[in-house]
Amino acid sequence: MTPTDETNRLENTTTCLPLAYGSIAFNLGPQADEYHTHKWTLYLRSPDKSFDLSVAISKVVFQLHPSFAQATREVTEPPFEVTESGWGEFEASLRIIWREVAEERSTVLSVELPTVPTADPLPHNINATEPVVSEKYDEVVFTNPKMEFHKLLQSGNNRPLSYPLSKQPAVIEYFRTYDDGADVQNMLAAKKFLEGELRNVKDRLLKADHELDELKTSLTLLKGNPAAAAGGGGGDLGKSVVGGGATSGKVSGGDSGAKLKNKSKSKPALMEQNTAKRAKTS
Numbered sequence: 507m508t509p510t511d512e513t514n515r516l517e518n519t520t521t522c523l524p525l526a527y528g529s530i531a532f533n534l535g536p537q538a539d540e541y542h543t544h545k546w547t548l549y550l551r552s553p554d555k556s557f558d559l560s561v562a563i564s565k566v567v568f569q570l571h572p573s574f575a576q577a578t579r580e581v582t583e584p585p586f587e588v589t590e591s592g593w594g595e596f597e598a599s600l601r602i603i604w605r606e607v608a609e610e611r612s613t614v615l616s617v618e619l620p621t622v623p624t625a626d627p628l629p630h631n632i633n634a635t636e637p638v639v640s641e642k643y644d645e646v647v648f649t650n651p652k653m654e655f656h657k658l659l660q661s662g663n664n665r666p667l668s669y670p671l672s673k674q675p676a677v678i679e680y681f682r683t684y685d686d687g688a689d690v691q692n693m694l695a696a697k698k699f700l701e702g703e704l705r706n707v708k709d710r711l712l713k714a715d716h717e718l719d720e721l722k723t724s725l726t727l728l729k730g731n732p733a734a735a736a737g738g739g740g741g742d743l744g745k746s747v748v749g750g751g752a753t754s755g756k757v758s759g760g761d762s763g764a765k766l767k768n769k770s771k772s773k774p775a776l777m778e779q780n781t782a783k784r785a786k787t788s
């Protein structure tokens with residue numbers, strides 16, 4: 507990491523700044539007037555709750571829906587947020603103006619303000635006291651950052667925050683915590699689950715292949731034995747079919763496999779039941 511003489515930028519270096527941004531909207535309930543049915547906060551924050559974003563940002567410009575008086579809101583100090591009340595959903599944008607030392611162009615992010623349920627009465631599965639939270643995580647990558655800016659970014663969590671995470675205490679409650687360790691654990695668990703599913707599917711495919719082979723063999727036998735097909739060899743036919751039938755316990759495994767593709771991922775208990783039934787009836 508050597509700074510160039512002329513520009514004072516770090517060569518072959520990238521610095522990454524994680525960001526969390528979005529909206530939290532509360533339903534104001536049936537007493538609210540029709541133009542102010544909910545109260546929301548649009549915000550930009552650091553996913554690391556102890557990191558001071560203002561080391562890097564000089565201001566954030568929020569662009570609201572044009573129906574708002576003063577649709578452009580500039581916030582020059584953290585917390586970088588806008589709290590308003592309104593009646594509808596819209597997509598806002600926020601422009602991050604980096605500190606001058608950064609010599610970086612501004613960064614624009616878009617923020618959804620999702621629908622807040624206001625139907626009266628509300629569907630039973632919707633809890634009106636819970637806000638609608640819509641948050642995105644992103645990382646801004648600065649390539650060959652100015653050395654001074656790079657230092658500022660490093661200093662972000664070496665100082666206690668001198669401001670609240672939001673001026674709205676109710677909002678802070680809904681700021682999720684990003685935890686790399688937990689994320690890794692979740693991903694490992696998901697990987698394990700998928701591997702298991704894959705094994706199951708492969709297993710069913712193998713069984714289905716095997717069953718197909720057996721059916722083909724039975725068919726060939728039947729074709730080569732017209733007496734059996736004519737009925738005289740009913741016993742034989744029965745035998746062949748029973749042969750198939752016995753395997754059809756397995757087929758139904760294959761059957762279930764095919765269904766699984768369309769239906770739910772796994773209902774092993776049910777599947778075994780079906781298998782058992784088939785085996786009995788055949």
Ligand code: SLL
Pocket residue numbers: 541571573574575591592593594595596
């Ligand atoms: C919709 N397309 O129809 C959207 C527009 C605009 C919301 C939603 C203004 C509040 C006020 C407001 O809430 N605008 O003027 O105080 O859903």
